Amino acid sequence: MKSTFKALFLALTMALFVLPAVSDGVTDNTNIFQKLLNRLGDLGEGALYVPT
Numbered sequence: 001m002k003s004t005f006k007a008l009f010l011a012l013t014m015a016l017f018v019l020p021a022v023s024d025g026v027t028d029n030t031n032i033f034q035k036l037l038n039r040l041g042d043l044g045e046g047a048l049y050v051p052t
Helices: 002-018 030-043
Strands: none
Touching: none
């Protein structure tokens, strides 16, 4: 149950951070990715899914 909650929380957190990412090939999205990776580290586990 706890891991299900963590997964749901992570999905919601990622949705909040990913929306501002711009895939125009010019914009630097490094800060967004770093925030997501830091959050995964805080949770102690997980994988960052980056769609094309």
